[in-house]
Amino acid sequence: MIKIRDLEYLDAIDTHRHFGRAAEACFVSQPTLSGQIMKLEEHLGLTLVERQTRKVMLTPAGEELVAEARKVLRAANNFEASAKALLDPFSGDLHIGLIPTLAPYLLPHIMKDLNDKLPNIKFYLHEDKTKNLLKSLDDGKLDLIILPWLEEMDKFDRYDLFEEPLVLATSKDHQLSLKEVVSLGELKDYEVLTLEDGHCLRDQALGFCFTAGAKEDHRFQATSLETLRYMVSSNMGITLLPQLATVNHHITNTINYIPFEDPKPNRQISLMLRSGYSRMQCIRAVVSSVKNSMKEVI
Amino acid sequence: MIKIRDLEYLDAIDTHRHFGRAAEACFVSQPTLSGQIMKLEEHLGLTLVERQTRKVMLTPAGEELVAEARKVLRAANNFEASAKALLDPFSGDLHIGLIPTLAPYLLPHIMKDLNDKLPNIKFYLHEDKTKNLLKSLDDGKLDLIILPWLEEMDKFDRYDLFEEPLVLATSKDHQLSLKEVVSLGELKDYEVLTLEDGHCLRDQALGFCFTAGAKEDHRFQATSLETLRYMVSSNMGITLLPQLATVNHHITNTINYIPFEDPKPNRQISLMLRSGYSRMQCIRAVVSSVKNSMKEVI
DNA sequence: TCTTGATCATAGCTAAACTCTATCAATAAT
DNA sequence: ATTATTGATAGAGTTTAGCTATGATCAAGA
Structure with a gap:
């Protein structure tokens, strides 16, 4: 069976396109990473990485598999995040996506209360356009997004904010x-x-x-x-x-x-998340904090 | 970082509710499985398994995490299946779901040609009602389902058969x-x-x-x-x-x-699969074989 | 109450695998 | 031609998953 570590190595190779830097990013030595990648290739019977002397890149097969690998890594991260959330539902990381026409004007109103109410949550803010936010939410890079709700978003769960x-x-x-x-x-x-x-x-x-x-x-x-x-x-x-x-x-x-x-x-500003998202206690706290902050503003 | 093997052990414990049988299902000794589960619990800082002398079951935390664990396992299986499909796109396992009012009358018409055209694919047939099939497809237990198409299935990709x-x-x-x-x-x-x-x-x-x-x-x-x-x-x-x-x-x-x-x-009989499913070459072969078989019948 | 059987945990050992440092080989750049 | 960069190789050390044998606990039955 595949090991998660190997998938991280593959991910890093694709990200850095350089064995040395990929190894560094994984906190291992370069020979370790080289060896494990080779072993992975042997196990699968496929060449995943094209090694030219000054250039490293993935083969088409590698490209396809690194996408699958990232799904596994994301699922594994969710596993650990869920475990952490069970220890303390109100701790951990929360990656929030917002659109550029909202983020800079909304955040000053809501971040203080969020930090007060959820002191053990580390908030990461990502600003991007709607289309990219939906994609990132869907494949697990984001925990939630805040944006004007549109009909076509009905595959996600929705909490209206204001x-x-x-x-x-x-x-x-x-x-x-x-x-x-x-x-x-x-x-x-x-x-x-x-x-x-x-x-x-x-x-x-x-x-x-x-x-x-x-x-x-x-x-x-x-x-x-x-x-x-x-x-x-x-x-x-x-x-x-x-x-x-x-x-x-x-x-x-x-x-x-x-x-x-x-x-x-x-525009109806709503908080959207994947249906089945596991850290609902935390989300409810976020929704209630934001609504509370905003009812004085708007 | 979590290891996939550990997640398999957790899955097995939940499935068998018995350390000995779970270990057997994983092809390891009972002490090995016990030890790894304990190590996992220690790593997470959570008790996942309730051990009573004659009864083993998961704690609420364990229940929640085994669901996450299964997502990881499914992603990992997809990874390996994709790798296999890259070696030979027309080999591997294919889990097909069909409804009871279709399966026994359709299969005799299509299986021979499928086996002829895709000799290296192992077909697993699952008969269940629409609702369960959609659930199984969604969470990756099935590769494709064949059933009468209905409006509400539009989140999946659709190939009309007949x-x-x-x-x-x-x-x-x-x-x-x-x-x-x-x-x-x-x-x-x-x-x-x-x-x-x-x-x-x-x-x-x-x-x-x-x-x-x-x-x-x-x-x-x-x-x-x-x-x-x-x-x-x-x-x-x-x-x-x-x-x-x-x-x-x-x-x-x-x-x-x-x-x-x-x-x-x-009724419009269609083949449905998750959008983004990786083994499309194989699917196209299946669609073409089934359509071909059925155009003589209906 | 005592015995028996079932079941999970523990102990100690082995073997495999991962990782490290040191070094080599190949090649692009100067 | 020389140098710098970069990935592969070699060999050693450490960790850890796994095994067998055994212990501890407790429910069921005599």
Whole structure:
């Protein structure tokens, strides 16, 4: 039977493409790792690693098997994590994924209480786009993700945290900037600045805009919310921003944030995890802490 | 780091609830298994096994961990199976799940060609109800399942094999028995014999009957298709049978099988597997063999 | 109550496997 | 041609899984 250690060696070889560094990463000597990899290859009857003098890489068979190997390693990590969680349900590591249009504005509100309520949990934060987060959650790199919920995520378990309204952002000089509130319908015939492709906020904002009869401003696409905000403050156009991104920011005096009338455009921020995830006690504590932190904010 | 062997021991302890027999199943001596389990418990800092003098069982922590352990073992098996498949894609074991209303009537048509085309594959056949098959497929006990496709299975990959019409089965003495073909509408106001709960054929047949205005005969529920057939032959009622179950059977002279006019009631027989399953070459060969075998039959 | 049998734990030993250090061989870079 | 890099090889040491033999415990039955 295969040994888990060998799979770690294979993983490391693929990661580092270098026997010496792979060995170092596994805290063993290079001959040890070389030997075990060779033994593994012999056991399987396959060549997994292509050794050129200055270049190491996996064969196609190796590529395929390292993917399987990582599944085993992940399952083994889950085993040990579950064991730890049984010793103390409120300890261990928690890898949290968040999208870029949420993370920097949400985290300041929730991390303090999380650290207070779960002092023995070590939180690792990963920022990425929705698609990648879902993939990472699915194959076990992440324990949970926090993002705007969409229909297609129904294969995962869902815990709603809060609803975040979108607000209209205009420069102080814009003709809409004097209004106290605005309705979606008033955006008709305006052009709206957007984020670049791949941000789910882009798709959601565009959805609301199209319904309202507004169009996308095709001249620019912003790479981040902060760029987008800067473009608005420079009077290059208007846009929809999530409300959390409008709290306590640093260019208040050149931008107006105008709330929408009902029905407000908003996004449902939810915590998603794999169904069958084992550390539910911990998750419940996270959900309750985040909800608690956010009810004062939004 | 955990060793796979230890997880096998834990699995065996849970399966056999007896150190001696578990050890035997793992082909090691009882002290070896005892020792390794103790070492595992010490490593994790948890008691996994409750040892009473005449009874061995897992603690709640053990129960939880053995579930995780089995995931690791399954991943490890997949690793080795993938490696084997790389050596020869058309060799190894293939665990196939089928439902009871299909297996005995389908297998005689497809197994010969499968064995001819894939002589180095060892086929294991598992007969169970749809719900259990899906569970087993999901957690890796089965490589593929063959069953009537239903909407809710869309999380798995699907390969359609053939459509199987349902036919009306009546005794020779029944008033419908003289017809060459029959329409669903003609079943209106008849009562139809059914299989017991849990068979998907029951739900499908009832669906067609209700649409047609027919009712369920509540006096009996058959435990198998053969019982059902026997009840029909004894003139206790009529029923819908899948067409494959009417080919070459042994009570022909007391039952009439009457095909339906279009639109025929039928079931879509499909092969389902986990998305991302690694042995696709082999699967494609299976699909092609089965389709080939069945195009002459149905 | 005593005996018996079943069952898991312990002790001590063996053999295999993993790992280490030291060194070699091959080759790319200068 | 020389040097540096890098993976493979050799040989020794240490760890550990595994075995057999035996002990300890306790339920069942006489």
